[in-house]
Amino acid sequence: MSEIYDIIIVGAGPAGLAAGVYGSRSRLKTAILTKGKPGGQAATTQDLENYPGFSRGTTGPALMEAMAEHAKSFGTEIIREEVVDLDLDGEIKIFKTKSGNEYRAKIAILAPGAEPRSLNIKGEKTLRGKGVSYCATCDADFFEDLDVIVVGNGDAAVEEAMYLTKFAETVTIIVIHDEGILDCNKASAEVAFANPKIKWVWNSVLDEIKGDGLVESVMIKNIKTGEISEMETNGVFFFVGTVPKTEMLKGKVELNEQGYIITNDLMETSVPGVYGAGDARVKYLRQVITAASDGAIASVAAEKYLAEEEGFKERVLAVKEPVLVAFWAPQIEASIEEVFKLEKIVSEVNGKVKLVKIDTYRNQRVAKRYGVTEIPSVVIFKQGAVVEKIAGLCSDKELLEKINSL
Template sequence: MSDIYDIVIVGGGPGGMSAGIYGSRSRLKTVILQKGRLGGQAATTEELENYPGFGRGTTGPELMQAMADHAESFGTEIVRDEVVDLSLNGDVKLLTTKSGQVYKAKTVILALGAEPRSLNIRGENKFRGKGVSYCATCDADFFEELDVIVVGNGDAAVEEAMYLTKFAETVTIIVIHDEGILDCNQASAEKAMANPKIKWVWSSVLQEVKGDGLVESVVIKNIKTGELTEMQINGVFFFVGTVPKTELLKGQVDLDEQGYVITNEQMETSVAGVYAVGDCRVKYLRQVVTAASDGAIAAVAADKYLAEEEDFKVRVLNVKEPVWVAFWAPQVEASINAIADLEQWVAKTGTNVKLVKIDTYRNQRLVERYAVDEIPSALLFHKGELISKLSGSFSPEDLDNQMNLAGF
C-alpha cells in the first residue's frame, strides 16, 4: 500500500472510534484497523446505561455501531484486518497486517484494549453480559435489591464489593483463603468485614455458573473438604484483574510491569508520533466514556504534532541555506532581548542565512528533541543537519565564530 496515512488507528473500540472521528474531522487521512468485531469490550455489553446522553435501553453494539457510522461520515476508513507487525520509529511508521498489507503512517494511535482475566469456569463465558460481569461501575444498578457474588479478594475486588452494596441486597465474597485472610489492604478488609450486606464464603472457589438464559445459581467448592454447594444467585462479578492486549508492543514502546502502555496527558507514548488510548494504557478508570476522551485527546495531539513537524521541515530541515533556530520564551526577558539581537545580526549578515523563532512553551517536543535546557538558545542547521548550538547568553561575535567554523 503506497498511500501514507496521517493517522493509522489500531483498534476499533470506543477510543479508536473517537480518534477516528476527531482525526477525519480535522481533514486528516485516517484509517482504523480492527481485528474482528468492531467495538471492543463495549460491543459485548448487552446493556450500557452510563454513557452520557444514552439512557436505559442502550446496548453496547448499538452505541459502537453509531460511533463507527459517525467516524465513517467524516471520512474515516474502517478496515477489518489484524496488525501482526509494527515498525514505529522514524518519520513514517509501518504496520503489517495478517492479510499482507503494509500501512504507512505519519502517526499511530494504539487502541488495543484489554480484557478481564478469565478463570475459565464452566458457564463463565456463556453468561457473560447475562448475569456475569467484570465491572461494578458498569453493571451494579442492574442488580438492585438482588443477590450477587464476588470472585476475588484483592484491593479491587473488595472495593468493588463495597460499591455493589449500594445496590444489591447481599454481596457474597468467595475467598480461597482461610477465614479472616484477605489479599486486600487492611483498611479495606476492616470496612468490608463491618458491612452488614457483605457475606463471606471461606476456603472456597467458584466451580460453575448455572442458569436458563440468565444466571440463576452457582456451584461453590470447598477446597479443604471437596464439598460442592449450590447457591441461588442473580449475578456473578469477577475481579481477578485485567490483561492488556499489548503483546505486540513489547520492545516498541514503554510498558509498565503489567504490560499497560505508559503515556502522558496528551496520550503520547515513549515514541514520537505514537499514541495510546483506552484500556491498553495506564489509567485510573477504564470505561467507554474515558476511552472516548482518550481518543479525542490523541487525535488532537496527533494533529498538532503533524502541523509542528511539517512546519519545522518546511522552515528549517528542507532549507538549503543555513538557518539559525532561536528558542525563546515570552516570560524570559533575556530571551526576548536575545531574539532582538539575533534579528539585527541576521539583517546585517544578508540573505544567505535565515532565522526561525521557536516559542518553547508551544513546542516542547522540539525542546526535548534538541536538548534545549537553557533559554535563550540558538541552534544552527544546514540542509537538515544540526551544525552547532549556543546556549544562554551569546553575542554577535559568537554567531560569527560559529558561522566561520561551519564554513559559511
C-alpha cells in the same frame, strides 16, 4: 509501496473510534485497523447507562455502531485487518497484518484494549452480560435489592464488593483461603468484615454458573471437602484482574510490569509519533467515557505533533541556506529581546541566513531533541545538520562572526 496515512489506529473500541473522529475531522488521512467488528469490549455490554447524554435503554452495541458511523462520516477508513507486528522506530510506522498486508503511517495510535481475565468457568461465557459482569461501576445499579456473588478477594475485588453493597441486598464473596484470610490490604478487609451486607464463603471456588437466559444460581466447590453446593443468586461479578492486549507491543514501546502501555497526559508513549489510548494504557479508570477521552487527546496531540514536525522539516531541515533557529519563550523577556536582535542582524546580512523562531512554551519537543535547556538559545543549521549551538545571550559581534563563517 502502499499509500502513507497520516494516522493509523490499532483497535476499534471507543478509544480507537474517538481517535478516528478527531483525526479525520482535522483533515488527516486516518484509518483504523481492527480484527473484528468495531466496538471492542463496549460492544459486548448490552445495557449502557453511564455514558453522559445517553439515558437508560442505550446499549453498548448501539453506541459503538453510532461511534463507528460518526468516524466514517468524517472520512475515517475502518479496515478489517488483524495487526500482528509493527515497526514503530522509523519516521514512517509500519503495520503488518495477518493477511500479509502492510500499512504505513506517520502516526500510530495504539488502542488494542484489554479484557477481563476469564476463569473459563462453565456458564461464564454464555451468561456474560446476562448477570455475569466484570465491572461494578458499569452494572451495579442493575442489581438493586438483588443478591450477587463476587469472585476474587484482592484489593479490587473487595473494593468493588463494597461498592456493590450500595445497590445489592447481599454481596457474597467466594474466597479460596481459610476463614479470615484475604489478599487485599488490611484496612479494606476490616471495613468489608464490618459491612452487614457482605457474606463470605471460605475455602471455596466457583464451579459453575447456571441460568436460562439470565443468571439464576451458582455451583460452589469446597476445596477441602470437595463438596459442591448450589446457591441462588442474580448476578456474578468477577474481579480477578484484566489482561491488556499488548503482547505484540513488547519491546516496541515502554510497558509496565502488567503489560499496560505507559503514556503521559498527551497519550505519548516512549516512542516519538506513537500514542497509546484506552484500556490498554496505564490509567485509573477503565470506562467507555475515559477511553473516548484518551482517543480524542491522542489525535489532537498527534495533529499538533505532525504540524510541528513537518513545519520544522520544511522551514529548517530541508532548506539549503543556513538557518538560525532561535528558541524563546513569551514569559522570558530576555529571549524576546534576543529575537528582536536576531531579526535585525539577519536583515542586515542580505539573505545569507534564514531565521526561524521556536516558541518553547508551545513546542518543547524540538528544543528537547536538540538539547536546548537554556532560554534564549540559538541553534545554527546548515543543510539540515547542526553546526553550532549558542546557549544564553550572545553579542552582535559574535553572531555576525558565526554567520560570516558559514
